Amino acid sequence: MQFWNLGFVLFVLISVNCSLILSDDHSDPITQQKLDQVSNLPGQNFNVDFGHYAGYVTVNKQSERALFYWMTEATHDPSSKPLLLWLNGGPGCSSIAFGMAEEVGPFHVGEDGKSVYLNPYSWNTVANLLFLDSPVGVGYSYSNTSSDVTSNGDKRTAADSLQFLLNWLDRFPQYKERDFYIAGESYAGHYVPQLSQAIVRYNKANAGSPINLKGYMVGNALTDDYNDHVGLFQFMWASGMISDQTYKKSNELCNRESFIHPSRECDQINDIAYQEMGDIDPYSIFTPPCTANGITKRLMRRWHKVGRIGQSYDPCTEQHSKVYFNLPEVQDALHVYHTNISRTWETCSGVVGMHWKDSPTSVLDVYQELISSGLRIWIYSGDTDAVIPVTSTRYSIDALNLTTIGPWRAWYDDGQVGGWTQTYEGLTFVTVRGAGHEVPLHKPKQALTLVKSFLAGTSMAPVTEQVTESETSASQ
Template sequence: MVKPSWAFVITYFIIFLNLLLGSVFATIPADPLAQQELDKVLKLPGQTFNLSFAHYAGYATVNEDSGRALFYWLVEAAEDPGSKPVVLWLNGGPGCSSIAYGEAEEVGPFHIMADGKTLYLNPYSWNQVANILFLDSPVGVGFSYSNTSSDLLSNGDKRTAKDSLAFLLKWFERFPQYKGRDFYITGESYGGHYVPQLSQAIVKHNLETKEKAINLKGYMVGNALTDDYHDHLGVFQFMWSAGLISDQTYKSLNLLCDFQSFIHTSNSCDNILDIASAELGNIDPYSIYTPACPANVSQSNRLLKRMHKVGRISEKYDPCTEAHSVVYFNLPEVQKALHVNPNHAPSKWATCSDVVYTTWQDSPRTVLDVYEELIHSGLRIWMFSGDTDSVIPVTSTRYSIDALKLPTVKPWRPWYDDGQVGGWTQEYAGLTFVSVRGAGHEVPLHKPKQALTLIKAFLSGSSMPSSELFSDS
């Protein structure tokens, strides 16, 4: 027997080490179940509590040629995940992270304390009723990346839907235990485009392949950008009726910003939006009755101009939660725990990408045509609205729903939470509308308990709860 030389041993060891390290960051391993196990998150920095559920984080490559890879974080249901549906959550922007907002301050279980280093469990996490999948989409958002730098400058609605569909198909291969499971899509703000567009892409894919590769049952969006004309009309009316702007500014907004795109506005529209921002003063336009984060009050002009971009907003309200996320997700030990590829980690992680936002390519002025198509497909479709948001306010959503001209099935009424009015609801043929009283742009942040009631009703397909004095009959 010929003994191997030391050079051979060292060479073999280097090859083995490269293969081992490569498998950790591979996006398409030979064995999807092996990659699932590699994606399992063992413990998060700042976690001082034990968990009754598993969670996973990693990447799936959605385009091999350019090397586009989307980052996800799956949080399994707290109890009996095998019997619960899968719910995808998408934040908007465009360019904002679902990890930053959806997971870390809204519907996820892991929320961040003011020190930016310590976690606490959200008692109203949606993983009480479902397996929650958070996706940073498109590339350039959060930890999602591309090997082709020009990809970050060419994002738009169409490619986002296409890449998100490709991600889901890969993800279900990696997590075959969820194949065929009831699947729902939820989101907010510019997610008002992402969510119905992705739903449409899934329905088309299922028809083309003649199989339910993804068992989509429905979708739900909150304070959602839907139709530019009706959204603008509702924004201006809300700000005026709430006493936030003058009569003259209200008239000028309607004159100069009618039919303007929310992504690419005119100079005259921008100028009057600046005037409106000055009249609002240093308030949080995403939640007009709660205190603004002191670090952000100087940004009010910029924030209002980007009227669809998600804001920053626990039992104890904290207006600076975005700042806590910036600290936490920039920690190297956090990125390591979440399996962020160090070769593609952003030099500075941000909640929203200005590059993605400012270079957005395509954004249709309306998605009402998508609603009309999907309502006929039989999907369960809900729209909800926090009624203290001036960015995509309740008036905008109601105008957009009215434009669909759907017959009413159950008339307008209050719904209740612990004997108190939680908001109002109306059920149409093919769509249910729910407002959440006292909530801003990020409903689960401002009213987490009521948001949990909302997702429970949506997933069960039941009406919002009534008090004993106000029955549905």
């Protein structure tokens, strides 16, 4: 079963020159950093005041698995800023394609697919940003053992990502023991807490660990299959997208048992619901879909197997990235390893998603463990997403049975309601008004406000804390 209209992404190394990449494990850090440093990107007609680096980190020598990263330093005083790792979901979608090129990164791809422009709301204004294409087979990441690409799963992804961080910190020792955070969206609702759990356990077993994990944040995150389903159909019905009959039948036919033992009847009512929804983009129900190549909607039976939507607002940003990151000059600038095999870079790998080996039906148990460890944990949700909607997330949070310490209220950005928030013992929940599945794509300014509060450990600002430009001018 294929969940997206995607090509296959399969990087298989056959050249004897692979030692050029695999030798990085014992290289002098400063030398390797210089090799990874990126100068101007193709189509970049502006200068930047921060350094950025891209390349490979080997995570398994035996099979020669190597993960591709792109790191951008903070725009001001990077030595004082934390390190934040961003992960996209899928499973099988590229953090370069989405996190960097259309969401939180400083470089966004232009409409012509041959240029980049500077994102004024980039998260590297507040942190050093690290983007990782994980697992192998995603984006530019590869393995010299072809079977690796068809044997990915949650467990190995967490283990390889942990190994990546340890090896990457050896290459960039200036970030060892730096305050470290993880953020992501969608299927990264699995990746992010699972990697956080792996780090917490590693740190307990290894005194003096270089990974100083402080917390994580996930958006529109796959969390619990049953709660995700119940919340999804409630959202679709309340938004007027499906009939009363379909809503009632979904509750009758898709119970907890159907998620343990797949039910044909549940699958059929899912199909009916998506037919009733019509030709809209479920990742952002109030914005126009991308009609490039005749694609107006991405339907999936397991609706939570998602990586993205297609800014204000270009719904075809994914199509632009497909052009840009396939340009040979772009791949050269990013130090992408070239083989003699013809291959196409894709935003998401159908091979990886189709052959996923393990995916628990819930990660709520991981949350319970990590909340007790004292990490800062935030969950946010764009409220116009019909894939993993705000209702699904609220059901999953409710299942944690946490004590409320800050009641539900609106938060503000420039005097306008940016969304709503509630604080629990061990977790903060934030909604972003008018945002779809990819919150930083639809509401970049509000998303930057969100990450600033998260990193500072402060609650989202109530209206009384807002100072508008007119008020500031009047006081001067």
